[in-house]
Amino acid sequence: MSTTGEYVPGNRLWWWPRRRSVVLDAVLAAVSAVECLIEGVYFAERTGVSVGVTSLFGLLVGAALLFRRRWPVAVVLLSIAVTPAQMGFLLGMVGLYTLAASDVPRRITAVLVGMSVAGTLIATFLKSGQGYDGSLAATVVTSVLAAVGVNAPPVLLGMYVGARRRLVESLRERADGLERELSLLAEKASERAERARMEERTRIAREMHDVVAHRVSLMVVHAAALEAVALKDPQKAAVNAGMLGDMGRQALNELRQMLGVLRTPPVAAPVSVPVATPLLVLGDGDEDGPCLEELEVLVEESRAVGMLVDFTVEGAKRPVAALVETTVYRVVQEALTNVHKHAPGAKAQVRLAYREDEVAVLVLNGPPDGGSDVRLPSGGNGLLGMRERVTALGGGFAAGATGEGGFRVSALVPARS
Structure with missing residues (x-):
């Protein structure tokens, strides 16, 4: 309802829910006022009261129907009060x-209906008894039928309409609640899908870094060595050039493999609410991904560029989950790449241990020995990527400088992750 009392679409006007309700009540009140006016005139003729007083009283009583929605109890009490005057x-x-x-408590409604029935019964009985020579039983039966016939239909109809209205409101509230829940689920699904896309982008970036950075780092080291010996030792320069070409081809092959996975069309699936599942898995548990048997080859690549690497394996070799093998391989690969970048000429140790329920790996390097600085760039994502890989499998990861000026990287991964 507006502050001025005027009707505003979508708002209530006083106690009326809509404009047509105002028109309906106004028409009913007008008809009721005319009816009570006429009945007031008859009442004046029977009792000798002034016609003007009874007519005015009848108009006011009949017009009270205009307030039936706001004060239904008062309207019913007024109708009961004027029942003896055979009015209303x-x-x-x-x-x-x-x-x-209405939503008036049922106990109050029952009391008022009983009062109305009793009033109608008494008024009808008194009116039927005047000038009627029939039996008392017939008069009582007639009065009871009249009282029930006048009061029961509107009460029953009102109870039906009220129950139907409450049912519709309940269904509407339930529908609104379901709509809100669906909207909330859609928002959550959108958030999950966005989170899945971000995780997939992070995964792809980590894979690109792990696969490419190691090869390119070795290529840069070989290029620096080639530059240093090109004039002094052409034969050694030729060997370094061949290694450089091999590593470049290996890097291109790995890039082609990743691009092939990215370009592979997704398998058609039924349309459903998006869930936070990865779209791609690059090198994470793929059957073609690197395994622990290839660590020796990885170490030899670093030795080929002049790094002194000590590689040892502890415990009995046994099959472990493919995703575990890939993760351990990537940790060693990134750790050796960091040695090339940040500690040229340093000695390194790689230790792989097969334990009862887990696989442990340690990469430890000493301080740089003053070797040539190849100035390899660093994006700062290597350690972060290693930690993400290991913790995703429920393992533990630690990295940090040693007291002798070197660096230590260690990981512990459950064997059946």
Whole structure:
């Protein structure tokens, strides 16, 4: 309802829910006022009271129907009060209907309906007994039938309409609740899909870094060595050039493999609510991904560029999950790449240990020995990527400088992750 009392679409005007309700109540009140006016004139003729007083009283009583939605109890009480004057037939019926359809407590409604029935019964009995020579039983039966016939239909109709209205409101509230829940689920699904896309982008970036950075780092080291010996030792320069070409081809092959995975069309699946599942898995548990048997080859590549690497394996070799093998391989690969970048000429140790329920790896290097600085760039993502890989499998990861000026990288991964 507006502050001025004017009707505003979508708002209530006083106690009316809509404009047509105002028109309906106004028409009913006008008809009821005319009815009570006429009945007031008859009442004046029977009692000798002034016609003007009874007519005015009848108009006011009939017009009270205009307030039936706001004060249904008061309207019914007024209709009961004027029942002895045989006035307000429409007022009583519409008032009872409104009372039964409203949210007034049922105990109050039952009391008022009982009072109305009793009032109608008494008034009908007194009117039927005047000038009637029939038996008392016939008069009582007639009065009871009249009282029930006048009061029962509007009450029953009002109870039906009220129950139906409450049911519709309940269904509407339930529908609104379901709509809100669906909207919330859609928002959460969108968030999960966005989170899945971000995780996939991070995974792809980590894979690109792990696969390419190691090869390119070795290529840069070989290029620096080639530059240093090109004039002094052409034969050694030729060997370094061949290694450089081999590593370049290996890097291109690995890039082609990753691009092939990215370009592979996704398998058609039923449309459903997006969930936070990865779209691609590059080198994470793939059957073609690196395994622990290839660590020796990885170490030899570093030895080929002049790094002193000590590689040892502890415990009995046994099959472990493919994803575990790939993760351990990538940790060693990135750790050796960091040695090339940040500790040229340093000695390194790689230790692989097969334990009962886990696989442990340690990469330890000493301080740089003053070797040539190849100035390899660093994006700062290597350690972060290693930690993400290991912790994703429920393992532990640690990295940090040693007291002798070197660096230590260690990982512990469950064998059956």
